[in-house]
Amino acid sequence: MPDSRPINIALDCRYLGPRPSGIGEMVAALVAHLPGMAPDCRFTLLRAADAAGPLSGAANVREVVVRAAANGPVTLARLPLAVDLTGIDLFHAPANILPGGLRMPSITTVHDIMWLTHPKWCNPSLWGRVERVFYGHGITRALGRSARIATVSAATRDAIAAHAPHVAGRLAVIPSGVAADFTPVPRDPAALARIGVPKGRRFVLMVGQGAPYKNHAMALRAFAAALGSRAGIDLVLVRRRGASGAGLERLAHRLGVAGRVHILPAVARADLVQLYAGAEVLLHPSLCEGFGHPVAEAMACGCPVITSDVSAMPEVAGGAAVLVDPGDIGDIAAALMRVTGDMTLRAALRQRGLARAAMLDWQACAAGYLALYRSVLAEQSPAVRLPVPA
The missing domain is CATH 3.40.50.2000 (Glycogen Phosphorylase B;)
Incomplete structure (x- = not known):
């Protein structure tokens, strides 16, 4: 039976x-x-x-x-x-x-x-x-x-x-x-200051653990090359500090951008949404990802995205992000200068990102x-x- x-x-x-x-x-x-x-x-x-x-x-x-x-x-x-x-x-x-x-x-x-x-x-x-x-x-x-x-x-x-x-x-x-709570919200300078972003600062955002495949050191070098002379823009990294975090702080000192690099621990989801909402762009130049959730989350929040042209990132971005060679500092730096300096491009990336995230x-x-x-x-x-x- x-x-x-x-x-x-x-x-x-x-x-x-x-x-x-x-x-x-x-x-x-x-x-x-x-x-x-x-x-x-x-x-x-x-x-x-x-x-x-x-x-x-x-x-x-x-x-x-x-x-x-x-x-x-x-x-x-x-x-x-x-x-x-x-x-x-x-x-x-x-x-x-x-x-x-x-x-x-x-x-x-x-x-x-x-x-x-x-x-x-x-x-x-x-x-x-x-x-x-x-x-x-x-x-x-x-x-x-x-x-x-x-x-x-x-x-x-x-x-x-x-x-x-x-x-x-x-x-x-x-x-x-991508979860429904990743959604566009108004930028709240007071909330950003509470999270750890100096009040009134524009910033590039990075999100991810401190593993080498996240390529944070390369991204920091590209930030310094692109925006080191533009004192009005900071770099915010949401990641566990650990030994590699201390190494990034030392690298920021050598590159002359230490006061503009803010390494935050893991934050509450509502705070992460606020960071996506407040960022000029998410920079996610990983060497490899199974999927790459920060790319999807940022797009769902209306945050423009720069990410890698390898592994799963182009697939997840679906044509809604600027793609770069994660091994080329010059390529990443050029994309940062382009996106942070072009309000029209950022607006277009926001709209394309929202449409793409709705499919996930x-x-x-x-x-x-x-x-x-x-x-x-x-x-x-x-x-x-x-x-x-x-």
């Missing part, structure tokens, strides 16, 4: 916590949309111990607190040691690595494969060697064992296919979106994952199938 119980889909939500991330944004969107899209399915959400309260109030959701870290040794070695996964029909691992010990079909979202192709872009320190082994193993397992591998951009799909051609047939592109929809992303779940489960025993909507 066919099993009449609801299909039980586990979504690993342990990236949802106090630290903001693009992966967390995606997981939050799936939690918000999936239960309502498939009311006849059951969703088991694996929640981190430091997550703030319940993740969902939907009737078809069960939440389980998992003490093991999402990127920890227990997860990599054998996740069922930390959580009972009995009765799970499909497991969705949304954060690059596939946990060990899973017996059910799985889908892994692989955002990028820099740990396999350019590990020094991620973390060049001694600890980075440990991380390289950890993530290299987890990503390689995901490519080898996942029933489907979702990517957040065609750029990542193509990078995986080039690195591991044998998995090309299991790849699916499901673009990320989290509900469409969730629908893409639900279709992928159906596809995988339909290949299993006939007793384990997701209902197909009329």
Whole structure:
């Protein structure tokens, strides 16, 4: 007899916590949309111990607190040691690595494969060697064992296919979106001053962690080359300070722009929206991105964007940004001079960015994952199938 119980889909939500991330944004969107899209399915959400309260109030959701870290040794070695996964029909691992010990079909979202192709872009320190082994193993397992591998951009799909051609047939592109609270707001000088931007200053904005692939040192050099003599414009970086932040401060001193470079820690979302609203331009010259959420967020807030002409950035920008060679200081500097000096260009970039951001929809992303779940489960025993909507 066919099993009449609801299909039980586990979504690993342990990236949802106090630290903001693009992966967390995606997981939050799936939690918000999936239960309502498939009311006849059951969703088991694996929640981190430091997550703030319940993740969902939907009737078809069960939440389980998992003490093991999402990127920890227990997860990599054998996740069922930390959580009972009995009765799970499909497991969705949304954060690059596939946990060990899973017996059910799985889908892994692989955002990028820099740990396999350019590990020094991620973390060049001694600890980075440990991380390289950890993530290299987890990503390689995901490519080898996942029933489907979702990517957040065609750029990542193509990078995986080039690195591991044998998995090309299991790849699916499901673009990320941008949250509704990233929206145009009036520039508030008092709020900007409270956040850490000196009152009355124009500024170029950068947003992102301090990893080498974010290319912050190159961007700082380009800022100094382009705007070092224009004392009315500052550079604001939203990122964790850390050792690399101190290095940027020393570089700013050597370049003669130290008093005009402001490194801020992670800020509240409303403050980030205000920074996007107040900036002359977002500068995002990354060497590689799985998606590049700051590009989408800035466009949604009406902030002009300068970003790289490589990896996923042109795909996300969709013709609405100025593209530069991230390895060419002169190219980045020329774009900064052009955009900050041309009010008409900034207005055009704002309008094009708003139109492009409106196409990046989290509900469409969730629908893409639900279709992928159906596809995988339909290949299993006939007793384990997701209902197909009329």
